[in-house]
Amino acid sequence: MSTVSTLPQRKITLLTLQAKKDRGEPITMLTAYDFPTARALDRAGVDSILVGDSLGMVVLGYDTTLPVTMEDMLHHARAVSRGAQIAHLVGDMPFMSYQTSVEDALLNAGRFLKDGGMNAVKLEGGREIVPAVRAIVAAGIPVVGHIGLTPQKVNQLGGFRTQGKSAAAARTLIEDAHALEEAGCHLLVLEAMPDRLAALITQRLSIPTIGIGAGPACGGQVLVTHDLLGMTDGFTPKFVKRYANLGEEMARAFGAYIDDVAAGRFPETAHSQPLDEDVFRALTREWEARIAR
Numbered sequence: 001m002s003t004v005s006t007l008p009q010r011k012i013t014l015l016t017l018q019a020k021k022d023r024g025e026p027i028t029m030l031t032a033y034d035f036p037t038a039r040a041l042d043r044a045g046v047d048s049i050l051v052g053d054s055l056g057m058v059v060l061g062y063d064t065t066l067p068v069t070m071e072d073m074l075h076h077a078r079a080v081s082r083g084a085q086i087a088h089l090v091g092d093m094p095f096m097s098y099q100t101s102v103e104d105a106l107l108n109a110g111r112f113l114k115d116g117g118m119n120a121v122k123l124e125g126g127r128e129i130v131p132a133v134r135a136i137v138a139a140g141i142p143v144v145g146h147i148g149l150t151p152q153k154v155n156q157l158g159g160f161r162t163q164g165k166s167a168a169a170a171r172t173l174i175e176d177a178h179a180l181e182e183a184g185c186h187l188l189v190l191e192a193m194p195d196r197l198a199a200l201i202t203q204r205l206s207i208p209t210i211g212i213g214a215g216p217a218c219g220g221q222v223l224v225t226h227d228l229l230g231m232t233d234g235f236t237p238k239f240v241k242r243y244a245n246l247g248e249e250m251a252r253a254f255g256a257y258i259d260d261v262a263a264g265r266f267p268e269t270a271h272s273q274p275l276d277e278d279v280f281r282a283l284t285r286e287w288e289a290r291i292a293r
């Protein structure tokens with residue numbers, strides 16, 4: 001009997017990611033919120049694409065991730081899933097889509113797979129989200145955990161600051177990491193924490209850790225794509241490495257277009273559609289006859 005797989009042959013799954021970790025190969029993850037970026041990332045060979053709720057800050061113009069809704073996330077998740085065939089796709093559960101009850105968490109996680117085309121969901125938090133994680137995993141939905149700086153708690157944390165600097169805070173994060181692995185998370189994002197704490201957590205877990213501002217010892221790395229491309233204004237966290245300056249390049253291109261249109265240099269003949277000579281003559285004759293009446 002032959003079996004038919006609905007996944008593309010090279011589709012990256014949670015098994016591929018775990019195998020990478022077991023071989024000691026770093027996992028690559030980047031964010032995307034739209035079709036062309038997802039396509040470019042997939043073609044570049046990134047392992048995993050996160051449709052992050054950073055959407056709110058880098059695309060929708062909010063100061064925090066808190067206003068982002070499930071509808072926002074699903075709209076962008078669908079665009080990303082149309083653009084990426086190979087990468088493992090993770091949908092980020094927005095503020096108040098899982099904190100209200102385990103039932104809400106399960107229903108909203110399911111929407112990311114049913115309506116958003118995602119392969120997994122990500123939730124921020126430690127031991128307090130274990131019941132939600134267990135319920136989502138029990139329904140067959142892979143879960144990515146996220147500890148350290150958890151931006152949905154920005155008001156409680158007093159800003160976007162490094163976490164786990166004291167022994168007590170570090171111990172809490174280590175215990176949270178164990179609890180999330182035990183609850184069934186298949187990846188764990190470690191955001192903005194000292195590198196040696198991230199290394200300790202990474203050593204103690206069997207699942208891969210994915211660092212952002214957590215040093216080089218993690219099982220993989222994630223960045224917000226708009227930060228990496230230089231498309232964000234204002235404060236850039238120390239942990240961001242810029243690989244391009246697309247913000248400046250976009251401003252340069254927009255300025256050149258405005259100058260060209262203003263000076264009559266665009267469009268040129270090469271950008272225009274010619275009209276058939278006979279059609280043109282006929283139209284001219286009709287027009288002349290009309291004004292002669």
Ligand code: KIV
Nearest residue numbers: 031052053054092189
């Ligand atoms: O929303 C996001 O982009 C994230 C990453 C920073 C990990 O959660």
